[in-house]
Amino acid sequence: MRSGLTxxxxxxxxxxxxxxxxxxxxxLSNIVLSQIDIHRKYGGVVPEIASRKxxxxxxxxxxxxxxxxxxxxxxxxxxxxxxxxxLVGSLLVGIAAAKSLAFALEKPLVxxxxxxxxxxxxxxxxxxxxxxxxxxxxxxxxxxxLLIPELGRYEILGRTRDDAAxxxxxxxxxxxxxxxxxxxxxxxxxxxxxxxxxxxPRGLSEAGNFDFSFSGLKTAALNRLNQAQQKGEEINLPxxxxxxxxxxxxxxxxxxxxxxxxxxxxxxVLSGGVAANTTFRAYVQEQANAAxxxxxxxxxxxxxxxxxxxxxxxxxxxxxxVRSGFDLNxxxxxxxxxx
Ligand code: KG4
Ligand code: ZN
Numbered sequence: 001m002r003s004g005l006t007x008x009x010x011x012x013x014x015x016x017x018x019x020x021x022x023x024x025x026x027x028l029s030n031i032v033l034s035q036i037d038i039h040r041k042y043g044g045v046v047p048e049i050a051s052r053k054x055x056x057x058x059x060x061x062x063x064x065x066x067x068x069x070x071x072x073x074x075x076x077x078x079x080x081x082x083x084x085x086x087l088v089g090s091l092l093v094g095i096a097a098a099k100s101l102a103f104a105l106e107k108p109l110v111x112x113x114x115x116x117x118x119x120x121x122x123x124x125x126x127x128x129x130x131x132x133x134x135x136x137x138x139x140x141x142x143x144x145x146l147l148i149p150e151l152g153r154y155e156i157l158g159r160t161r162d163d164a165a166x167x168x169x170x171x172x173x174x175x176x177x178x179x180x181x182x183x184x185x186x187x188x189x190x191x192x193x194x195x196x197x198x199x200x201p202r203g204l205s206e207a208g209n210f211d212f213s214f215s216g217l218k219t220a221a222l223n224r225l226n227q228a229q230q231k232g233e234e235i236n237l238p239x240x241x242x243x244x245x246x247x248x249x250x251x252x253x254x255x256x257x258x259x260x261x262x263x264x265x266x267x268x269v270l271s272g273g274v275a276a277n278t279t280f281r282a283y284v285q286e287q288a289n290a291a292x293x294x295x296x297x298x299x300x301x302x303x304x305x306x307x308x309x310x311x312x313x314x315x316x317x318x319x320x321x322v323r324s325g326f327d328l329n330x331x332x333x334x335x336x337x338x339x
Pocket of ligand 1: 139141165170304
């Protein structure tokens with residue numbers, strides 16, 4: 001066995017992923033098999049198809065991760081797996097694989113909250129980030145604003161009351177006839193557009209409110225498209241995409257910076273798929289520079305779902321003494337701080 005070597009397994013949604021990470025920070029391999037092409041024709045993830053594809057891919061993906069890292073199963077010190085939140089049938093495939101390996105190899109098993117994994121993507125391949133910080137986790141399923149005073153402690157300052165930010169991107173992209181996932185498509189279209197062309201609402205914008213709401217924005221965007229259609233008016237799609245994207249980025253950034261200021265922290269951290277958005281990263285950077293704060297975000301390929309982030313979070317939980325039993329179950333609605 002090699003000390004500090006973690007095998008991470010992630011199957012919460014439509015990516016079958018396995019990774020080998022040294023000491024929670026150094027990526028030795030990171031294999032992500034995306035099912036996006038399969039789900040794209042349905043306009044979103046179909047849970048039954050996702051779990052079937054995870055079953056087919058799980059063992060080859062784990063073998064590829066071990067081979068890529070140049071390690072054998074016997075070298076692994078700890079096995080970390082996403083236990084929630086996510087699609088129950090998908091989660092169960094990764095959990096069954098992790099439990100089988102842990103049982104057969106007599107290795108410790110650690111269940112990981114997927115959101116915690118996204119946050120730990122910020123610790124990969126660099127070691128200088130340390131709390132306290134305020135973190136925004138923005139993905140297809142979550143929009144959480146967190147105060148992290150120390151490693152492993154999460155104070156939830158706010159979360160979305162309806163759609164997640166990524167979900168809002170995906171829904172509007174779908175209406176515009178753009179392929180799934182919609183975030184990168186809207187971002188691409190927005191590059192040629194004017195963000196001030198359409199005046200879209202910002203939900204829950206009163207000072208001190210750290211919750212989010214994107215349903216008003218979504219309705220306003222849909223109404224605007226319907227109105228144009230009824231009048232036979234042609235909408236400038238790049239302008240529309242740029243204004244829609246800007247409404248989301250503006251509200252996310254404003255609340256993130258206000259929270260950092262209120263809680264007196266000097267570092268702001270981004271995580272989750274939406275944190276891969278270049279305009280969002282640049283705007284947070286600009287605002288943080290103006291406020292004299294430091295910004296952290298993972299490289300783009302580590303913002304979206306992967307198993308290296310699960311290995312990292314799992315290793316730090318393991319170091320803190322956490323162990324999961326063979327009764328580890330999929331928890332589709334698992335929340336941060338409740339595990
Ligand atoms: O974290 P993630 O891979 O999966 C979840 O845990 O949900 O996030 C996927 C979400 C999708 O909604 C996708 O549209 C969004 O992240 N996303 C983006 C970008 N890349 C991915 N949203 C905006 N801009 C992007 N560049
Ligand atoms: Zn995710």
